[in-house]
Amino acid sequence: MSVTHVEPAGEAGNASATPLLDLSQVTKRFGGLIAVQDVDLKIHPGEIVSVIGPNGAGKTTVFNLITGIYRPTTGDIRVDGRSIVGLNPDQVLKRGLARTFQNIRLFNGMTVLENVLVGQHTRLHAGVLGSLLRIPSVKREEAEARHRALELLSFFGTSLVERQDEYVINLSYAERRRVEIARALASQPKLLLLDEPTAGMNEVETQEAVKYIRRLRDELGVAILLIEHKLTVTMGLSDRIAVLDYGKKIVEGLPDEVRHDERVIEAYLGTASRTNPESFQHSSAPVENE
């Protein structure tokens, strides 16, 4: 796969390098409601960063701001030093940011392979006319796209490759999550935003997801920004964790720092967690929904 490998973050010098993603004083208002307020967040190449916080803290809004679904009311969002404010989601994708959604968004009437092929649309050159006339260069491009899509599916082992012609609706929830990630990877992103990638998964599936998310970074060099509620996932995976509460970033630090921070315990964990820190869970864990 031709995704450039990038050294994992935390290396000396990273702090001074231009961040891959740089949110600066980002605020989003919906009428009188301030969903996100003055949030600063930097992600460097090869980092895995989690955004956590209670229900309604502003996590998904941050994702929607980064990916061009919403425009910040104030503040700036830069990718490799260039502002992306005002770009639409397709343009943001072309700048190297791909995402998955809290509720899986696949084309259920398409096969596994077709769903991943759709993810490559930003990289294909054939126009409508070329496709209709089936000119040789288009056929070649289609064959290459198919080859790349199968390569992406094989990142998750052989099962999705074997089921490439199956409609995604017939796959298990965990498998559909993988297809969604494969489709996001098809645009060759520098940064992948994963919105609750283990929601609705059992323990075994969750641990498998943790492994492949780490491999995305280690083997493909893709930086990852994660919204995730499960302690085992965020603590085990993240280089850094940013905590939102009522739209503001109240803490940012290493997993161990965040875990023991009083402000986080107050805001997110509630007093119950003082007696049981392992209960670092969302109060209403999301269930599978489409």
Ligand SMILES: Nc1ncnc2c1ncn2[C@@H]1O[C@H](COP(=O)(O)OP(=O)(O)OP(=O)(O)O)[C@@H](O)[C@H]1O
């Ligand atoms: N399009 C919108 N219009 C109005 N209010 C919105 C909109 N999107 C989000 N909000 C509000 O902004 C706040 C932050 O919502 P957001 O979905 O970002 O929180 P969250 O941290 O992702 O929550 P959860 O963990 O429950 O998914 C909430 O009060 C929400 O109701």
